[in-house]
Amino acid sequence: MDQMAGQKTSLSIVTNISVVALVLIWLIPTIGLLVSSFRDREQISETGWWASMFPVEVAYRVSPEPEGVTQDGTLYTFSGNLFSASDEVSAQGSGDVSAFGITGRDPGAATPGQTFGRLKLVVSEPDGTTDEENYETSWPADGQPTAPETDEDGRPVQDFYIDRAVTVAANGDFTWVQDGEIGRAPTIYIIAAAPPDFGLQNYEQILTSDNMDRAFINTLTVTIPATIIPILIAAFAAYALAWMDFRGRGFLIAMVVGLLVVPLQLALVPLLQLHNKVGIGQSFLGIWLAHTGFGLPLAIYLLRNYMVGLPRDIIESAKVDGATDFQVFTKIVLPLSFPALASFAIFQFLWTWNDLLVAKVFLPSNSESWVMTVKIADDLLGSRGGDWGILAAAAFISIAVPLIVFFAMQKYLVRGLLAGSVK
Amino acid sequence: MSPILQGLITIIIGVGGCVGYFFASNWVLDKVIFPPRTDDHGRNINRATMVRPWLFLFPAMFALGLYLVYPVVGSFWRSLFNRSGEEFIGLGNYTTMFAEEGFRTAVFNNILWAIFVPAAATFLGLLVAQLTDKLKWGNIAKSLIFMPMAISFVGASLIWKFVYANDPDIGIINAVRDVLGADPIDPLQIPFWNNFFLMVILVWIQTGFAMVILSAALRGIPEETIEAAIIDGANPFQIFFKIKVPQIMGTIVVVWTTITILVLKVFDIVYAMTGGNFDTEILPSYMMDYMFRDDGRATAVAFVIMIIVLPVMVWNIRQARKEMN
Numbered sequence: 001m002d003q004m005a006g007q008k009t010s011l012s013i014v015t016n017i018s019v020v021a022l023v024l025i026w027l028i029p030t031i032g033l034l035v036s037s038f039r040d041r042e043q044i045s046e047t048g049w050w051a052s053m054f055p056v057e058v059a060y061r062v063s064p065e066p067e068g069v070t071q072d073g074t075l076y077t078f079s080g081n082l083f084s085a086s087d088e089v090s091a092q093g094s095g096d097v098s099a100f101g102i103t104g105r106d107p108g109a110a111t112p113g114q115t116f117g118r119l120k121l122v123v124s125e126p127d128g129t130t131d132e133e134n135y136e137t138s139w140p141a142d143g144q145p146t147a148p149e150t151d152e153d154g155r156p157v158q159d160f161y162i163d164r165a166v167t168v169a170a171n172g173d174f175t176w177v178q179d180g181e182i183g184r185a186p187t188i189y190i191i192a193a194a195p196p197d198f199g200l201q202n203y204e205q206i207l208t209s210d211n212m213d214r215a216f217i218n219t220l221t222v223t224i225p226a227t228i229i230p231i232l233i234a235a236f237a238a239y240a241l242a243w244m245d246f247r248g249r250g251f252l253i254a255m256v257v258g259l260l261v262v263p264l265q266l267a268l269v270p271l272l273q274l275h276n277k278v279g280i281g282q283s284f285l286g287i288w289l290a291h292t293g294f295g296l297p298l299a300i301y302l303l304r305n306y307m308v309g310l311p312r313d314i315i316e317s318a319k320v321d322g323a324t325d326f327q328v329f330t331k332i333v334l335p336l337s338f339p340a341l342a343s344f345a346i347f348q349f350l351w352t353w354n355d356l357l358v359a360k361v362f363l364p365s366n367s368e369s370w371v372m373t374v375k376i377a378d379d380l381l382g383s384r385g386g387d388w389g390i391l392a393a394a395a396f397i398s399i400a401v402p403l404i405v406f407f408a409m410q411k412y413l414v415r416g417l418l419a420g421s422v423k
Numbered sequence: 424m425s426p427i428l429q430g431l432i433t434i435i436i437g438v439g440g441c442v443g444y445f446f447a448s449n450w451v452l453d454k455v456i457f458p459p460r461t462d463d464h465g466r467n468i469n470r471a472t473m474v475r476p477w478l479f480l481f482p483a484m485f486a487l488g489l490y491l492v493y494p495v496v497g498s499f500w501r502s503l504f505n506r507s508g509e510e511f512i513g514l515g516n517y518t519t520m521f522a523e524e525g526f527r528t529a530v531f532n533n534i535l536w537a538i539f540v541p542a543a544a545t546f547l548g549l550l551v552a553q554l555t556d557k558l559k560w561g562n563i564a565k566s567l568i569f570m571p572m573a574i575s576f577v578g579a580s581l582i583w584k585f586v587y588a589n590d591p592d593i594g595i596i597n598a599v600r601d602v603l604g605a606d607p608i609d610p611l612q613i614p615f616w617n618n619f620f621l622m623v624i625l626v627w628i629q630t631g632f633a634m635v636i637l638s639a640a641l642r643g644i645p646e647e648t649i650e651a652a653i654i655d656g657a658n659p660f661q662i663f664f665k666i667k668v669p670q671i672m673g674t675i676v677v678v679w680t681t682i683t684i685l686v687l688k689v690f691d692i693v694y695a696m697t698g699g700n701f702d703t704e705i706l707p708s709y710m711m712d713y714m715f716r717d718d719g720r721a722t723a724v725a726f727v728i729m730i731i732v733l734p735v736m737v738w739n740i741r742q743a744r745k746e747m748n
Contacts, residue, residue: 011659012557019554019564022547026568026627032585032595048592049585221427229437236445237483244476250747252480257743259491261684261736265710265725267490269718270497274489284429288437293490296483325475326449354575356691357707361714373577377695381581388585388593395581399574406573410566417632418639 037392040197044388055193057098059107063185064174075162076182082190083172099191100168103136107189110138110168117165117177121147123155130158141167202393210384211367212394215375219353219398221284222363222371226291226352227345233292234299235341239329241300242307243315253304259297267294268361275362284369287362294358295348302347305419306340307333343416346409350402372398441482448478495729502722516723526724528702529709532618533687536705539619541682543626545675548633552641553663565638569631576628576691583624584696587611612701621703624692629685633678640674641667680735687728 035049043056064085069078082097099108101116110116116138123131139145147160164178166188176186206212240246241253271290272282280286310333318328334341352358356373363369370379376394384390406413452474457467505512520526551568555561571579588594589609591601596610610620644667652666668675690707697703699712710724 015554015558019551019558019561022551022554023564023567026571026630028595029582029586029627030570030574033582036585045590045592048595048598050595050598217427221429225433225437228434229441232438232441233482233486236441236479240476240479244479246473246476249476250744252484253747254740254744256487258736258740259487261732261739262491262495263688263725263728263732265688265707266498266722266729267494268714268725269501269722270494271490273497273501273718285433288433289486290490293486296487297491300483324449324453325472325479326445329479350573354578356575356577356694357711360711373575373691376581377577377691381695388588391581392585395578399578402573402575403570406570407566410569413572414635417635 033392033395036388037202037396038198038200039389040199040201041387041389043194043197052196052198055195056197057191058194059189059191061104061107062188062190064176064188065185066176066182069182074179075177076180077175077177078182079173079175081172082168082174082188097168097170097172097190097192100166101189102164102166102187104189108191109136112168112170113141114138115141115143115145115165115167117145118163119145119147119160120163120179121151121157122159123151123157125155131155134163135160202389203397206390206393206397210380210390210394211370212372212375212397214368215370215372216397218363218369219371219373222287222291222359223349223352225288226295227348229288230292230295230299230348231341231345234296234303234344235334235337236329237296238300238303238307239325239333241304243328243333244325256297256300256304260301262297264294264357268357272361282362282364282369284363287358290358290362291348291352291355295351298347299344302344302416302419303337303340306337310336339412339415340419342409342412343419346405346413347416349405353402444482445478449475452478498722498725498729502719502726504719506717506719508718512719516719517727520720520723520727525704526709529704529706532703533705535618536622536625536686537683539622540625540629540686541679543622544629544682545633545637545679547626547630548635548678549637549668549675551630551634552638553667556638556641565631565634568634571628572631574628576624576689577695579624579628580692580695583627587620587696611697611703614702617697617701617703621692621696624696625686625689629682633682636674636678637671640671644670680738684732684735687732 032049035052036044039049039052042058043052046056046058047054062082062085064080064082066078067080069076071077097112099111101107101109102118103109117136119135119137120132121135123133125131133151135147135151137145137147145160145162145165147157150156162177162179164176164186166174166176166186168174168188168190172190174188176182176188178186241249241256267290275281275283275286275289280289314332314336315328318332319325323331354373355371356377359371359374360378363371363374367375367379372394376391376398380391380394452471457471457474501508502516503511503513505515551565555564558564574582585593586595587610589597589607591597591607594607597607600607611617613620648666648670649662652662657666688707690705690711693699693703693705693708694711699708704712706724706728710721710728713721713724
């Protein structure tokens with residue numbers, strides 16, 4: 001007995017752990033998208049979203065105005081603090097320089113406490129003349145620079161002098177030294193830890209300057225009529241197929257079941273031609289009609305299955321009392337079928353909201369008519385392929401509404417799925 | 424006119440028109456054509472009863488006929504003509520297509536999809552359904568695994584770009600490789616296996632569907648059969664494979680075929696992830712390459728898909744008829 005009980009707990013631990021693992025695997029991709037959509041775009045390119053809670057090392061470019069310049073021979077010097085010199089850097093709040101440099105090529109060439117600078121090397125040519133060339137190096141702040149004996153091409157170095165150099169301390173204090181007068185503000189690069197930067201800037205940009213708001217409204221415009229209209233048509237048909245006796249009923253039900261699996265692809269070319277011929281063309285009206293047609297088999301099938309299961313007594317006693325079919329349908333069957341209507345409404349809503357194929361074919365291809373899926377697939381993935389923050393925000397805008405509907409009405413969705421699969 | 428206003432008007436016209444049609448046609452039938460108050464009012468009521476189903480059915484049948492039945496014929500007919508649609512070329516579109524390397528790749532990949540995706544989604548769905556069955560927080564776990572069902576294929580593709588990206592600061596796979604010291608790779612450009620990386624996205628979406636249905640089926644198994652097995656000394660694995668799975672085999676087949684049908688329709692994932700490059704084309708995306716450019720070819724591809732789906736359609740119809748009798 002003890003052994004059996006022991007087995008059971010170990011089995012349940014294994015079960016719990018594997019379910020946790022599965023759920024994590026399922027969630028991680030979506031969490032990545034969600035987190036990335038709120039991150040600053042520079043931080044996204046520096047560290048992965050899984051490290052987004054930690055400070056990010058970001059390179060800043062600072063150009064301090066030369067103030068209080070002193071002169072020593074040909075060398076001009078001024079000093080100050082890099083964090084107070086730039087609004088952008090001081091806004092980040094953190095006061096720790098982890099590396100610095102004087103070129104954008106290598107913004108973290110030296111560590112705080114060192115001096116980094118550009119030397120002018122005087123090298124002798126084989127023909128006896130001399131030449132000058134740049135040489136970048138770092139040296140201890142209290143020390144002196146050293147130059148190599150020969151340059152890259154193997155020419156001997158005769159002499160050198162400092163062209164420009166900067167000493168930066170970890171707290172941002174710096175001293176700039178330059179050969180000759182300091183005409184304009186020098187450029188210093190520092191790498192400093194920036195605290196995690198979360199915000200709505202990606203959403204703001206995608207909604208204001210990228211026309212995603214327009215696409216959102218278009219999606220909504222496609223979805224709502226395409227959800228409501230088929231329900232009504234299907235409900236009447238489902239009632240006839242469930243509760244009215246007539247020849248050919250069995251055949252029609254079989255036909256609806258068969259049409260459930262007809263691939264949409266077949267309908268695209270002939271219907272677009274038809275729409276063009278009757279003057280609808282590529283338009284919202286066209287896509288509403290198309291979605292209505294494509295959604296009907298499932299709608300009729302789901303609603304009929306549900307209506308058949310309604311208690312026969314209620315319907316027959318209503319008929320005995322003199323109610324017509326029309327009254328039975330509107331007063332009794334329709335209200336009782338609410339759960340099935342809700343199931344189908346959710347299906348159709350999710351399907352039309354998420355659809356790309358039908359929208360690409362039946363809507364005009366100009367940018368004013370793009371729905372969100374088309375906007376993301378045809379526009380953003382191309383033009384903003386590397387802009388992950390914008391892409392993430394756009395994707396999240398497009399999946400937010402379905403997710404809300406999903407979590408709010410999951411009960412009906414599950415019920416519909418169970419009724420919709422042919423047993 | 425703004426699309427919103429247009430949409431509102433359409434809802435009003437559509438819904439109002441439907442209600443109006445049903446109401447008016449019934450009224451006309453009862454009051455004008457077959458009024459029950461004349462001499463032969465019994466016969467008139469019977470006649471009205473015979474006609475009424477067709478009033479209820481007419482809009483739906485019309486829409487179904489126009490949007491789903493006509494295209495089967497219309498597509499096939501169009502596929503017999505050349506690109507411009509003026510010249511009848513018989514099965515010319517089909518023969519050139521079958522001879523083409525790209526089409527054969529698409530068919531081959533589509534077969535891979537049609538095997539792997541339903542198998543993996545059904546298996547994982549069954550696994551999750553069984554594991555969460557007796558779990559206290561099973562419903563939360565299920566609802567989280569079910570969640571991708573609500574996400575569009577395009578959205579899901581974008582989500583998975585954050586997994587597959589070849590920048591180790593964006594893509595998780597390459598981040599892991601980076602930690603292990605391996606060079607970053609682009610999973611979507613690895614020949615042959617890139618197909619499977621795309622399939623994973625659809626498996627991720629469809630597992631929830633399989634799970635919901637199979638979970639309900641597992642709950643429907645009579646307790647006595649399981650109790651009897653426990654008394655006979657069966658271990659949990661034997662109970663699962665020898666008692667439970669055989670009893671829900673019918674449902675497993677339904678889930679499997681439903682996902683198979685879906686696989687043959689989904690073009691969004693390939694379209695958004697690779698655009699059909701790197702030998703990842705499947706039939707639906709192959710068709711979209713020709714849509715708007717060569718309708719003859721596009722309809723021929725669509726018809727090939729239809730023929731692949733046909734056996735499932737016949738099977739579904741037979742099941743439905745069996746159920747009704």
